[in-house]
Amino acid sequence: MNAVKDEIHIGLLGLGNVGAGTWEILSNNAAAIAQKTGCRMRVAKVLVRDLHKQRPVDVPVDLLTDSFRDIIDDPTVAIVVEAMGGEHPAKEYICEAIRAGKTVVTANKEVIAKHGKEILQLAAQQGIEVYFEASVGGGIPIIRPLKRCLAANRITEVMGIINGTTNYILSKMTREGKEFDEVLREAQAKGYAESDPSADVDGFDAAYKILILASAAFNKRVSLTDIYREGIRRIGKADIAYAKELGCTIKLLGLADDLGEKINVRVHPVLLPDSHPLAAVDDVFNAILVKGDAVGDVMFYGRGAGSMPTGSAVVADIIDAVRDMRNHVNNNLSCTCFTDAAAAGPDAISAAYYLRLLVDDRAGVLADIAGTLGRESINLAKVIQKKTGDGVAELVFVTDKVEEGRMQAALRNIAAVPGIKETANLIRIVGE
């Protein structure tokens, strides 16, 4: 435990998006934060890669350092805020800070998702708290609510829109009727998507976040290898138009179910009925829906990214850390997992499905496909058939709820039906 004085020294790692927001808030709201915690926060050192780069925030030059040692070896630094992002060297710096007896606040979903077990066990051994509210949902309070406010509940389900980039892309595709590639390019031009967009559009970022949420919600340690992951590259404007026709919106969700013995955690696009609370969450907004046995459905909504919102979560963690340090308390809320989770795999889940196929425009094909689905006892809720020209027809099937495994089996058989040109998309429907 650190000695606590009336001034807490913070070492800030990184002065990018999150680091700058953290600095701004600590500066702008210094007086109010001092009033709330009973002590002043002072950023003693800021680790940056380039000492001479122009910064959007007004940090005195003498605080900048390009050497991690200047922070880790400074005995006055009580809290290390890791706002660098990326896996390495962030993970190593976090572990070194813990070993040096410093409290850690991090916004790093990748490090917590991949190395949370190691980091939190190390922290427990050292009697150090690690805070990571900012790793999921930007400024939306969600980790602390799961660990504290909803602690009375057995939480059975978490689902959320937890990646702003893909939500922005899907919202824009929906509003403007454009294809994925075109909207992605626009998002890249605006800085909403990276030049290598894979972390977002292939669902890696959402997978890190749903892992962190599921672990906190179920008190079970989820592993990345447990997570089924599917991104949004295959979503076409045709899918979005059909979804609209069906009274639905297409969203990329992180989903986690505690099935009792096992858990099921996944990231994939879904059709959501327009009446679903998550369906109206557009653009860069995030929202997380939690189902507890006592509380029922609770939803948390806000800006899932950005300098100031994420900084808001980082500084909330700093304030909590300072309160605990002043009380000489270790709340042991860093790690709240009691066991490792066992993954049920995607086949354990049932869903209704949206299936879009391109087929030869001739009699009998629809019947053959419907027959193939019927042999797997898959009931159809709706069928839409449209001619696309050139002797090709587009078929959309909406099924009743069926186990994933059975649907995948039917899909393999459908691929062998004569006249099938392309299985354009299979999308799960949730929330009905």
Add this chain to the structure above:
Amino acid sequence: MNAVKDEIHIGLLGLGNVGAGTWEILSNNAAAIAQKTGCRMRVAKVLVRDLHKQRPVDVPVDLLTDSFRDIIDDPTVAIVVEAMGGEHPAKEYICEAIRAGKTVVTANKEVIAKHGKEILQLAAQQGIEVYFEASVGGGIPIIRPLKRCLAANRITEVMGIINGTTNYILSKMTREGKEFDEVLREAQAKGYAESDPSADVDGFDAAYKILILASAAFNKRVSLTDIYREGIRRIGKADIAYAKELGCTIKLLGLADDLGEKINVRVHPVLLPDSHPLAAVDDVFNAILVKGDAVGDVMFYGRGAGSMPTGSAVVADIIDAVRDMRNHVNNNLSCTCFTDAAAAGPDAISAAYYLRLLVDDRAGVLADIAGTLGRESINLAKVIQKKTGDGVAELVFVTDKVEEGRMQAALRNIAAVPGIKETANLIRIVGE
């Protein structure tokens, strides 16, 4: 500070809606709660009015008592949970429990709104924590998020749907096109509204709750006399139909603004644009939107009442209380007000207005009214005129944003315009 053992004894006051939910959750989730806190919770005594009444929950008869002394004088009881509701004797019991050195958890919005200052000052003197998460928003985490998760922010605005009964009535009026009185009777028959509905429909309940939210959000102690309050009795099906025509929904909101020197806190119906995040919150659901300088808009959504949701918040408070007791910590988060608030009064607020009038159906009346508004420099955004028959016309004016005081002055002048039969309604429009 109480002595902490591996079993915490709880005295439960009341076994109605909230008390029964609390008992249920403590029983159903006993093992998980013990795992989270490191100790067992035991309800040692339950105060009821009638020892022989049939209960929906299975509480052993020997735990029941009709004497508060059995709880207050029991030195093993460390936490008193006040789930009686009503102002008296709940307030006196809470104060006695604090004086006896017991931690208090309460769901009582009326007592906290009316006597919060006295209770929290007494608690501070005694070094006792008082928890009241369940007093607002049922199971929705909101008090702890305001005090902890959003602590980095200067919060400038809170608005919310915080009364389920009125939201149910307005949702049903909207869906079914019925008048207020008819829907109120139906709600009373279903038990969603009290036989004396005043606490809900006249906005008292919402006023208690927005007071508690504003105090926690702004760190300023708000007084009930500071709150402008207007209920939903005057909302007619005509208003709801016109709102729909204008792309809006009518909701009863609690609203609070921190204007800097002064605050403005109020409860009244509003027209909300359908695109507003609160507009889709229907029936008994509650939602609270918070605006912080760093985080932007954050929304919390869920069941605002009911036995199990409210019990979820009560038990979360118990768990936090136990953690703090085991750590021998007083977090001083019961009272987070640094000053008494100064109220700005309703005139300080600007809004767009919806004004519905019944007038003689003859030339010139519309011009006279528009002229009266114009003399107060009130611009019109939209006018709707409809004949109702019998020589009467209905006029709806939508104004641009204008100070409340100017609108009220215009309204007084409009009443004197020849041909005005009735000022049917004046409703503020927010969220545009």
